[in-house]
Amino acid sequence: MSVIEIDDLTKDYGHGRGIFHINLSVNKGECFGFLGPNGAGKTTTIRHMMGFIRPDRGCAKICGLDAWKHSTELMNHVSYVPGEIAFPSLATGTEFLKLQADFLGGERFYLYEPYHRASAAGPFRQLKAHVKGDEAEDRDCRGAHGGPGDPDP
Numbered sequence: 001m002s003v004i005e006i007d008d009l010t011k012d013y014g015h016g017r018g019i020f021h022i023n024l025s026v027n028k029g030e031c032f033g034f035l036g037p038n039g040a041g042k043t044t045t046i047r048h049m050m051g052f053i054r055p056d057r058g059c060a061k062i063c064g065l066d067a068w069k070h071s072t073e074l075m076n077h078v079s080y081v082p083g084e085i086a087f088p089s090l091a092t093g094t095e096f097l098k099l100q101a102d103f104l105g106g107e108r109f110y111l112y113e114p115y116h117r118a119s120a121a122g123p124f125r126q127l128k129a130h131v132k133g134d135e136a137e138d139r140d141c142r143g144a145h146g147g148p149g150d151p152d153p
Helices: 042-049 093-103 113-118 127-132
Strands: 002-014 017-027 057-062
Touching: 002 042, 017 042, 042 057
Parallel strands: none
Antiparallel strands: 002 017, 002 057
């Protein structure tokens, strides 16, 4: 069963810029890397998958939901952390995650304890240093999750 389906996805910004006729599917349980040089359309494709941008042609579906038509419902199933982000003036990653949980209702926020214990810096590392670092582990998103369908803490 495909959890991500992209069919003929196109967004034309003019002058040869945009994404053109993207097709892919990712099945449940698969690990999929989305790689390419700067300007190749990775971010544009992901923004379509999140329902942030309306495609000129084609569609992106997540869990069977059209990303553009059902973007609000889609947010109950997925999360998005951009590579470059401006954070509010919060001291720690935990404060940021709690702020996001409060924004989303805060009923199911919890720290993923095995990650919390294993992380040398823990959740108290300075937020900008944690996310802006060049090391792959600095972009690890396993610290917290509150999405539907996940087991309660």
